[in-house]
Amino acid sequence: MDRSDATFNLVYIVFVICIVFTPNEFRSAGLTIQNLFSEWLGSEDMSFIQFHTRRTALNVLIHCSLPLGYYIGMCFAAPEENLLYIHQASQGWQIYFGLSMAFLLLSFALVFYWAKNQWSNHPISKTLAIYALPQCSWRAVASSVNTEFRRIEKFATGPPDARVIVTDTWVIKATVYRLHIILQQDAHLTVIDSRQHDLSPDSNAPFQILTIMVGSLNPQVKNFDIRMYSTEYAELREKLNSPIRNATNVVVHLTLSELFLQTFISQVEMNQIYRYTGAQELEPCIGCMQVNANIKLVRSCQDDSADGECQQCYCRPMWCLNCMGKWFASRQDQARPETWLSSRVPCPTCRARFCILDVCLVE
Numbered sequence: 001m002d003r004s005d006a007t008f009n010l011v012y013i014v015f016v017i018c019i020v021f022t023p024n025e026f027r028s029a030g031l032t033i034q035n036l037f038s039e040w041l042g043s044e045d046m047s048f049i050q051f052h053t054r055r056t057a058l059n060v061l062i063h064c065s066l067p068l069g070y071y072i073g074m075c076f077a078a079p080e081e082n083l084l085y086i087h088q089a090s091q092g093w094q095i096y097f098g099l100s101m102a103f104l105l106l107s108f109a110l111v112f113y114w115a116k117n118q119w120s121n122h123p124i125s126k127t128l129a130i131y132a133l134p135q136c137s138w139r140a141v142a143s144s145v146n147t148e149f150r151r152i153e154k155f156a157t158g159p160p161d162a163r164v165i166v167t168d169t170w171v172i173k174a175t176v177y178r179l180h181i182i183l184q185q186d187a188h189l190t191v192i193d194s195r196q197h198d199l200s201p202d203s204n205a206p207f208q209i210l211t212i213m214v215g216s217l218n219p220q221v222k223n224f225d226i227r228m229y230s231t232e233y234a235e236l237r238e239k240l241n242s243p244i245r246n247a248t249n250v251v252v253h254l255t256l257s258e259l260f261l262q263t264f265i266s267q268v269e270m271n272q273i274y275r276y277t278g279a280q281e282l283e284p285c286i287g288c289m290q291v292n293a294n295i296k297l298v299r300s301c302q303d304d305s306a307d308g309e310c311q312q313c314y315c316r317p318m319w320c321l322n323c324m325g326k327w328f329a330s331r332q333d334q335a336r337p338e339t340w341l342s343s344r345v346p347c348p349t350c351r352a353r354f355c356i357l358d359v360c361l362v363e
Contacts, residue, residue, distance in 0.1 A: 008077035016066055020176075027160065033062060048149040049128070049142035052179045053119050057111045059176050064107035067100035124179045130220050131183055145170055145181070155239040157232050164226045166239045171214055173224050180224040186217040190245040191252070194230070207231070210252065212244065234258055257329045260340055264325040267341070267356050274298055274360040278316060282362065287323030287348075293362070295324045297347055300357045310344060311352040317362050318349060324359060 022032050034041060037058055044051040071093075075083040082088040086097060114122040120138070128138035128145070148154065148167035155166040158173075165172040171187045173180040193211040208230035215223045228236065230252050237244055246252075274296040276282065282292045297313035319327070331345040344353045 005074075005078050008073055012070055012073055019066065020063060022160070032160075033058060045150060046146070048146045049124060049179075050119075050146075052174055053114075053122050053124050056124070056177050056179065057114055057122070060107050061111055064103050067096075068104050071097055071100055124181075127179075127181055127221065130218065145172075155236055157228050157236075158226070162227065164228065166236065171240075173214070173226055180214075180222070182214055182216045182221055182224075183218075184241050186221070187240075188215050188217070188242065188245065189213070189240065190215070190247045191250045192225075192247055194250045194252070208252070210250065231258075256334075256337055257326075260329050260332075260337070261322070261325045263341065264328060264356060264359075265321055268295075268321060268325075268359045268361060271357060271360050272298070272300070274317075274362050276317060276362045280316075282317055285320035285323050286318050287327070288320060291320045293317040293319055295319045295321055296360050296362050297352070297354045297358050298360045299354070301355070310354050310358055313347045313350055313352040313354060313358075315347060315349045321359075321361065324348075328356070328359075 018026055018031075019033070026032060034055060041054050041058070042051050071083065074081065081090070081093060083093055083097075086094060089097070119125055125138045125142075128141040131141050132138050133140070145167075148169055149165065151167065153168075156163065158164045161176050163174045165174070166184075169184050171182045171184055171189075190213045191210055192213050195209045195211075196207075210228055210230055210233060212226050212228070213223060214226060233244075233252050276296070282294070285291055285293045294317065296317045297315065299310050299312040301310040327348050328345055329340070332340045332343060341356060344355045346353055
């Protein structure tokens with residue numbers, strides 16, 4: 001093998017890796033299959049199912065053409081092999097050419113089969129057909145998924161080749177060649193493994209990767225695994241309609257803010273109780289609108305008010321315990337967590353300063 005052959009082999013290996021396992025640098029530059037063929041793929045936000053149906057088919061075609069692409073490249077990188085004339089090439093190259101052509105033709109046949117009857121034979125369409133009502137087709141289910149994906153309150157995480165999306169009704173994982181999708185009411189999630197790493201690629205701090213198995217009560221739907229940071233675990237639980245089981249007793253490491261929120265709630269539960277005697281009933285918390293307000297700020301400090309000390313808040317109960325804890329944590333110096341519990345922050349409504357001892361549950 002001369003220098004030109006070796007150079008081409010190295011370049012093509014890098015090219016294949018960038019096509020199959022696209023690095024972040026290529027994604028930032030827009031050099032991805034999705035960007036290059038965006039006009040044919042359409043918009044993921046507008047037609048989620050149709051986009052991934054075309055995307056998976058396109059990935060199959062392009063990846064299966066890579067072996068033939070290597071042969072074509074070698075025709076110019078190694079002209080002495082006479083690869084342009086198949087009958088003059090060596091037997092090894094003839095076999096390679098035949099296999100690469102067969103590989104490509106099979107991929108075209110597979111995609112042609114998938115595309116028949118407007119993609120009704122695609123694996124994504126067949127999965128959706130399982131959830132279709134007797135009088136409806138898979139397209140009705142696809143329309144429902146498309147609508148939910150457009151909502152901003154969905155949960156989404158993971159790299160582009162293993163993205164996890166959870167909507168109000170569906171648990172979805174998008175991979176290079178497949179789109180796994182399970183109905184939330186049929187799904188049961190189980191933490192099966194965790195990996196601790198010393199340094200995060202985004203920050204110089206340790207992080208934990210969880211592996212969660214997503215199973216379905218429907219035997220026709222295949223199970224799949226998802227991987228995510230432990231810091232996203234709480235958000236995932238909030239989006240799911242059922243709890244996540246922990247089969248192997250994995251300890252899930254919480255974020256600093258989540259740990260503080262737990263401590264904040266524990267401390268407030270030990271504070272004095274505020275007896276609410278207002279004529280009006282308590283309204284929903286203005287922070288989350290999910291539960292009724294149950295927090296009143298009552299100054300507990302005995303010293304006269306001074307600069308930086310606690311002040312009396314005259315607001316009626318308007319916040320719940322969770323939202324007040326999140327507000328308290330958001331006003332802290334992230335570089336000095338040791339000062340969080342002893343600090344004072346302004347009331348989110350009237351700006352009167354208070355400490356954690358001033359936060360009282362309402363009865």
